[in-house]
Amino acid sequence: MLHKVIRAASYLGQSLRLMIGVPEYDVYVAHMREAHPDKAIMSYEAFFRERQEARYGGKISRCC
Incomplete structure (x- = not known):
């Protein structure tokens, strides 16, 4: 039972x-090591920057 609660909390x-x-980042690193062992793994900073660029397109939109 405790295992199920911990697992649910993790998913949440x-x-x-x-x-x-x-x-x-940890999921990214695990994926890269398993699926693409020949490719370099980005640093956390580069990964975070790339994810922000992908999400916001390098632009921050606001009304003013």
């Missing part, structure tokens, strides 16, 4: 981070 945390736009 991941969902909340994705909703507010916090990228999952």
